[in-house]
Amino acid sequence: MKFDKQNLSKSTLLDLYYNMLKPRLIEEKMLILLRQGKISKWFSGIGQEAISVGVTLAMRDEEYILPMHRNLGVFTTRKIPLFRLFCQWQGKASGFTNGRDRSFHFGTQEYNIVGMISHLGPQLGVADGIALANVLQKNKKVTAVFTGEGGTSEGDFHEALNVASVWQLPVLFCIENNGYGLSTPTKEQYNCEHLADRGKGYGMESHIIDGNNILEVYNTLSELAEDIRNNPRPVLIEFKTFRMRGHEEASGTKYVPQDLMDAWAEKDPISNFEEFLKSEGVLTEDIKQKFESEIKTEIDDALDQAYAEENIIPNLTTELNDVYKPYNYQEVSKGFEVEEKRLIDAISDGLKQSMERHDNLVIMGQDIAEYGGVFKITDGFVEQFGKERVRNTPICESSIVEAGMGLSIAGMKAVVEMQFADFVSSGFNPIVNYLAKSHYRWAQHADVVIRMPCGAGVAAGPFHSQTNEAWFTKTPGLKVVYPAFPADAKGLLATAINDPNPVLFFEHKALYRSIREDVPTDYYTLPLGKASLLRTGNDITIITYGAGVHWALETLKNNPEISADLIDLRSLQPLDKDAIIDSVKKTNKAIILQEDSLFGGIASDLSAMLMEACFEYLDAPVKRVASLETPIPFESELEQQYLAKGRFEEALKKLLKY
Incomplete structure (x- = not known):
C-alpha cells in the first residue's frame, strides 16, 4: 500500500492513526463482550476504519454526517463520549434512544450525526434535504452520507442521486463497497465494473478511492469537501474495501473464500499505516503503547460507568408522550373580513399565507412551480416566493419525502405535495418508518406536511381515486387531517404547518371546486384533534x-x-x-x-x-x-x-x- 502524506503535519498523521485505532480497540472489546453475552448484537467495521475516520476528519464539526452501522469511527472521531455509546448499546437511559432502538440506529444534533434505519436507503434522500437547507441558507456546508454496495440497489439510492444532481446539492455520497451484502457477493448485486460509473448516468462527478488507505481517503475527501463548499454539487465516491467480519457476528464469514480473506488481511488499514508512520519516524513504539493504554483505559472506565447505570424502568406516560414532539397550539383568531371561496382556493390561500409567515418553509412536488400543480393550488407561487422555495421535483415520492425530513433536521419546514394521494405508496417507507418514528427514537422531530389530493367521485379510476387515510392513522407518530369545508381546510392547514410533527393532510378532489363558503381572508389557525x-x-x-x-x-x-x-x-x-x-x-x-x-x-x-x-x-x-x-x-x-x-x-x- 502506497501512502502519500503530502504536506500533512506529524500531529495530523498521528491524529489519523489515533482515530482509526480507537474504533478498532472498541470493536475488539465489543467482540469479547458479545461472546460473554453482555451485548446482544454487533455489526463490525473492522477493516473499514480508514473510510469513517478519513471522511469525518475531512468534514467540519458543524457539517452533518449520515453514517451506517459499520461506521463506528464516525461517532468516535466526532468525540461522542464512550460512556454514552456504551449506554446506547446496552439500552440505558444515557444513550441516545432511551432504550428504544439499538446499536447505531440513532442520531444526535449535538454532534451533527444522523443515524440510519434498517431500510438503508432513506438516509440518502435525507442527506439531500439537509444539503438543500445548506444551499438555501448559503452557509457553504457539505453533507456526507454513507451506504453500502448492497444499498445502491435500492430505489432510494437512484432517486437521491438524481435529485441531488438536478438540484446541484452539496452532498458526498459515500459507497463502502466491501464485497458482500450480508452473504451475497457483488457479482450478484450489480452488473457494472464500478459503482462509481453510475455517476455518469446522473451527470455527477465520481471517484474511486482505496478505502483502506487513510491518506488517500483523507486527502481526497478534504480537497473535495472544500471545493464543494465553494462550488456546490454532489459527488459520488466508491470506496473499495472489505468486511473482515460477518455482516453481524452471528452470520460469520464461511461464505468468503479464505484466500480472499487473507489478501484483504494484508491490506489492513491500521497495520499498514502503522508501519508507514514508523518508517517515516512519526510513530514510535512508545507513542503506540501510550495511545493503546489511553484508549483502553477510556474504554474500561466508560464500560464501568455504563454498567453501573441502572436499567431503564418503563414509564407508560413517558413512552406515550414521546411519540410526538410537544406542540403548544397557538390560536390565531379569524378576522371579521370574509370572502366566499371554494375548498381549493381556501387551501391555496392557507398555503400562501403560511409561506409568507414562515420564511424557512419550502414546498416541493411534481409540477407545482410554474405550472401551479395539476390542481393549480400553487399557481402564482413561483412569482411571489421564487423557485428556491417552490420546487418542482422529479417523479420520486420517496426521495422528496426524505428531503423534507432533511430540511426539518436542518431547522426548516417542508410541505410535500403528492400529485395524487394514491402515489404516496411510492413514498410509504420514509413516511411510516422514518418520519413517524424519529421523535420517539431519538427526539428528532419531522416538521413535514404531506398534502394528499384524494377521493373518488371524479371518474379517475383505481390509481387516482383512493382515500387511503387508514394507512397512516394506524402508524404512531403521524398526524392525519381530513377537512370537509373551505374554512376548516385553511385553518387546519396553517396549524399543520406550524406543528413540528409529520402531518398527512387529505384534500378531497371532488370537493375542491364543488364546495364553497365564506372564509376569513386573514391568516388563522384551528386546533387539530377537535371535531x-x-x-x-x-x-x-x-x-x-x-x-x-x-x-x-x-x-x-x-x-x-x-x-x-x-x-x-x-x-x-x-x-x-x-x-x-x-x-x-x-x-x-x-x-x-x-x-x-x-x-x-x-x-x-x-x-x-x-x-x-x-x-x-x-x-x-x-x-x-x-x-x-x-x-x-x-x-x-x-x-x-x-x-x-x-x-x-x-x-x-x-x-x-x-
Missing part, C-alpha cells in the same frame, strides 16, 4: 369526515324528520374521542360513514372504541357504512355503485328502527 358538531339531535349520532360529511348533510336535508348529531371529525389523528363518546352516550345509537372500503378502515376502530366505552348506553349495534371491497372503478355508474354514499340512507333508517 365539529354540524347538527344536533337526540335519535342517533352520525360520525364521518371528508366527502362523507356532505353525503350525510344531503341525507339529513332529504329526511328532516331525523334528529341526529352529525360529527365532522376533521382530524383523524389526533382524534376527538370525547366528542364522539359524549354524543353517543346522549343519542344511544351510532353510525359511522367512511368513503374508504370497510375492512381495516378508521370506522372499524371507532366502532370498537364505542363498544368498549359506550356499551351500556347503546340501544343498537354500532353500524359502519363504507365503500365496496374492490378497487375503485373508472366508469361513472360503477363508481357510484362502489361508493358508500348510495347505501348510507338505507343503513341510517334501518338503524333508527332497531
Whole structure:
C-alpha cells in the first residue's frame, strides 16, 4: 500500500492513526463482550476504519454526517463520549434512544450525526434535504452520507442521486463497497465494473478511492469537501474495501473464500499505516503503547460507568408522550373580513399565507412551480416566493419525502405535495418508518406536511381515486387531517404547518371546486384533534369526515324528520374521542360513514372504541357504512355503485328502527 502524506503535519498523521485505532480497540472489546453475552448484537467495521475516520476528519464539526452501522469511527472521531455509546448499546437511559432502538440506529444534533434505519436507503434522500437547507441558507456546508454496495440497489439510492444532481446539492455520497451484502457477493448485486460509473448516468462527478488507505481517503475527501463548499454539487465516491467480519457476528464469514480473506488481511488499514508512520519516524513504539493504554483505559472506565447505570424502568406516560414532539397550539383568531371561496382556493390561500409567515418553509412536488400543480393550488407561487422555495421535483415520492425530513433536521419546514394521494405508496417507507418514528427514537422531530389530493367521485379510476387515510392513522407518530369545508381546510392547514410533527393532510378532489363558503381572508389557525358538531339531535349520532360529511348533510336535508348529531371529525389523528363518546352516550345509537372500503378502515376502530366505552348506553349495534371491497372503478355508474354514499340512507333508517 502506497501512502502519500503530502504536506500533512506529524500531529495530523498521528491524529489519523489515533482515530482509526480507537474504533478498532472498541470493536475488539465489543467482540469479547458479545461472546460473554453482555451485548446482544454487533455489526463490525473492522477493516473499514480508514473510510469513517478519513471522511469525518475531512468534514467540519458543524457539517452533518449520515453514517451506517459499520461506521463506528464516525461517532468516535466526532468525540461522542464512550460512556454514552456504551449506554446506547446496552439500552440505558444515557444513550441516545432511551432504550428504544439499538446499536447505531440513532442520531444526535449535538454532534451533527444522523443515524440510519434498517431500510438503508432513506438516509440518502435525507442527506439531500439537509444539503438543500445548506444551499438555501448559503452557509457553504457539505453533507456526507454513507451506504453500502448492497444499498445502491435500492430505489432510494437512484432517486437521491438524481435529485441531488438536478438540484446541484452539496452532498458526498459515500459507497463502502466491501464485497458482500450480508452473504451475497457483488457479482450478484450489480452488473457494472464500478459503482462509481453510475455517476455518469446522473451527470455527477465520481471517484474511486482505496478505502483502506487513510491518506488517500483523507486527502481526497478534504480537497473535495472544500471545493464543494465553494462550488456546490454532489459527488459520488466508491470506496473499495472489505468486511473482515460477518455482516453481524452471528452470520460469520464461511461464505468468503479464505484466500480472499487473507489478501484483504494484508491490506489492513491500521497495520499498514502503522508501519508507514514508523518508517517515516512519526510513530514510535512508545507513542503506540501510550495511545493503546489511553484508549483502553477510556474504554474500561466508560464500560464501568455504563454498567453501573441502572436499567431503564418503563414509564407508560413517558413512552406515550414521546411519540410526538410537544406542540403548544397557538390560536390565531379569524378576522371579521370574509370572502366566499371554494375548498381549493381556501387551501391555496392557507398555503400562501403560511409561506409568507414562515420564511424557512419550502414546498416541493411534481409540477407545482410554474405550472401551479395539476390542481393549480400553487399557481402564482413561483412569482411571489421564487423557485428556491417552490420546487418542482422529479417523479420520486420517496426521495422528496426524505428531503423534507432533511430540511426539518436542518431547522426548516417542508410541505410535500403528492400529485395524487394514491402515489404516496411510492413514498410509504420514509413516511411510516422514518418520519413517524424519529421523535420517539431519538427526539428528532419531522416538521413535514404531506398534502394528499384524494377521493373518488371524479371518474379517475383505481390509481387516482383512493382515500387511503387508514394507512397512516394506524402508524404512531403521524398526524392525519381530513377537512370537509373551505374554512376548516385553511385553518387546519396553517396549524399543520406550524406543528413540528409529520402531518398527512387529505384534500378531497371532488370537493375542491364543488364546495364553497365564506372564509376569513386573514391568516388563522384551528386546533387539530377537535371535531365539529354540524347538527344536533337526540335519535342517533352520525360520525364521518371528508366527502362523507356532505353525503350525510344531503341525507339529513332529504329526511328532516331525523334528529341526529352529525360529527365532522376533521382530524383523524389526533382524534376527538370525547366528542364522539359524549354524543353517543346522549343519542344511544351510532353510525359511522367512511368513503374508504370497510375492512381495516378508521370506522372499524371507532366502532370498537364505542363498544368498549359506550356499551351500556347503546340501544343498537354500532353500524359502519363504507365503500365496496374492490378497487375503485373508472366508469361513472360503477363508481357510484362502489361508493358508500348510495347505501348510507338505507343503513341510517334501518338503524333508527332497531
